[in-house]
Amino acid sequence: MKCNEFEIILRYFQRNQKKDFNEIKGIGDDSALIKIPKHNILAISTDTLVENTHFFKNISPKDLAYKTVAVNLSDLAAMGADPKWTTLSITMPNSDIIWLEKFSNSFFNILNKYNVRLIGGDTNRGPLSITLSIYGLLEENTALLRSNANTGDLIYVTGNLGESAAGLFLIKNKFFIKNLNIQNYLIKKHLNPTPRVFEGIALRKIASAAIDISDGLLSDLGHILSSSQCGANINLNKIPISKILIDNFTHQNYLDWALNIGEDYELCFTIAKKNIEKLNLIKKNFSVNFTCIGRITPIEQGFNLFYNKKKIFFKKKGFDHFN
Numbered sequence: 001m002k003c004n005e006f007e008i009i010l011r012y013f014q015r016n017q018k019k020d021f022n023e024i025k026g027i028g029d030d031s032a033l034i035k036i037p038k039h040n041i042l043a044i045s046t047d048t049l050v051e052n053t054h055f056f057k058n059i060s061p062k063d064l065a066y067k068t069v070a071v072n073l074s075d076l077a078a079m080g081a082d083p084k085w086t087t088l089s090i091t092m093p094n095s096d097i098i099w100l101e102k103f104s105n106s107f108f109n110i111l112n113k114y115n116v117r118l119i120g121g122d123t124n125r126g127p128l129s130i131t132l133s134i135y136g137l138l139e140e141n142t143a144l145l146r147s148n149a150n151t152g153d154l155i156y157v158t159g160n161l162g163e164s165a166a167g168l169f170l171i172k173n174k175f176f177i178k179n180l181n182i183q184n185y186l187i188k189k190h191l192n193p194t195p196r197v198f199e200g201i202a203l204r205k206i207a208s209a210a211i212d213i214s215d216g217l218l219s220d221l222g223h224i225l226s227s228s229q230c231g232a233n234i235n236l237n238k239i240p241i242s243k244i245l246i247d248n249f250t251h252q253n254y255l256d257w258a259l260n261i262g263e264d265y266e267l268c269f270t271i272a273k274k275n276i277e278k279l280n281l282i283k284k285n286f287s288v289n290f291t292c293i294g295r296i297t298p299i300e301q302g303f304n305l306f307y308n309k310k311k312i313f314f315k316k317k318g319f320d321h322f323n
Contacts, residue, residue: 003095008123011100013088015108017117020084032119034085034135043136043143045075051128056171061103063191064130069110071214072134073195074265078212080144080204081136083114083197088121089131114197144203144210144269149228153208153270153296156279158196159288160242161217163189164264165257166249177248185244193265199286203269206278210269216262222303224270231301234294237308270296 003011014027024033036042049068051057069086076083088107092099111118116134167190169175170183177183196212203210209228211220217239225232236255245254258264271279283290297304305312 003097008095008100011097013104013107013118013121015104015118017108017112018115020117023085023117023119026117026119032085032087034119037137039140040137041140041143043076043079043081043138044133045072045136046131046133047072047075048129048131059191061099062106065103065106066110066192068130068132069107069114069116069134070193070195071265072132073110073114073116073197074193074212074214076134076136077195077197077200078144078210078267079136079138080142080200080207080210081138082201083116083134083136085117085119085135086111087119087133089124090121091124091126091129093126093128114195138204142204144200144207146209146211146224146227149209149224149230149270149296150272151230151296151298153272154276154292155221155232155234155268155270155294155296156290156292157213157217157240157266157268158199158290159194159264159266160240160245161213161258161264161266162245162254162261163242164193165190165261166245166254167191168261168263169257175249175253179248182244182248190263193263194288195265196267196288199267199288202282202285203267203271203279206275206282207269207271210267213264213266213268214262216260217268218259219262221268224268225296225299225303228296229299231297231299231303232294233297233301233304233306235306236312237306238291238293240289240291240293 022035022037024035026032049055055064055067073083163186167186170177170187171190200210209224211224213220221232239255239258241254241258279290
């Protein structure tokens with residue numbers, strides 16, 4: 001059974017969600033209308049996911065819907081914004097109702113978890129691709145910008161790095177693990193990353209700069225350094241690597257994945273030493289670890305990596321759509 005564009009919207013995307021009093025008009029008109037509360041600013045992020053570029057053709061609609069929302073939430077998390085609304089534009093080769101049912105159920109499950117309302121979008125026919133725009137609120141002058149890192153700040157990351165990359169290589173059959181539970185865990189880390197929304201909100205008044213790790217730690221931290229006109233010293237011995245990676249892969253593999261592959265969607269942030277006590281109080285509220293991996297230095301000192309107290313030379317990689 002197939003359905004037309006308006007039936008798709010009505011059946012799968014026009015659902016009752018928790019009321020938001022700042023929403024004047026949502027789905028059902030030519031534009032959504034949103035009221036911005038006094039002394040707040042709007043944070044906006046847009047991501048497009050394209051088949052065979054961002055996800056494999058055989059990905060389940062459930063995992064695709066989850067990741068579509070999660071990667072956008074991660075961008076808001078890096079700004080310290082409180083997510084509120086989203087629009088969805090989806091292009092599909094056909095109106096497969098079984099696929100749509102699974103996609104929309106997963107889509108709304110994650111939206112509802114983070115209290116995000118779908119307020120509009122578009123449906124089209126063509127090769128599978130999805131564009132999501134997500135909107136969040138934060139108080140004026142509290143956004144975590146890439147350009148606010150200062151010499152002397154400490155550099156932290158949330159969670160562990162490299163597990164998503166391990167999951168990707170397992171999906172691509174580049175590696176093999178006998179333990180099926182570990183294999184499934186790592187694949188899930190790639191398909192279902194956890195956006196650090198609540199951590200970002202908690203950090204916005206004490207951190208100086210932040211970015212989410214989507215393209216690899218070295219590449220993404222490099223954006224902070226470039227925007228802030230700073231250098232950095234990174235201690236590779238401090239990079240948080242899970243015991244699962246250490247026990248199942250080589251040191252070279254998991255360190256490269258942690259530094260260069262990305263899609264962990266953890267936060268990398270900088271914080272002044274005077275705020276470390278406040279950070280330690282915040283950490284108690286979260287089950288995820290916060291790890292100090294280095295410090296910000298003057299720009300003339302460059303971007304340096306140290307391993308066992310020795311400086312090493314590296315070529316910064318990271319994901320690039322056109323390379």
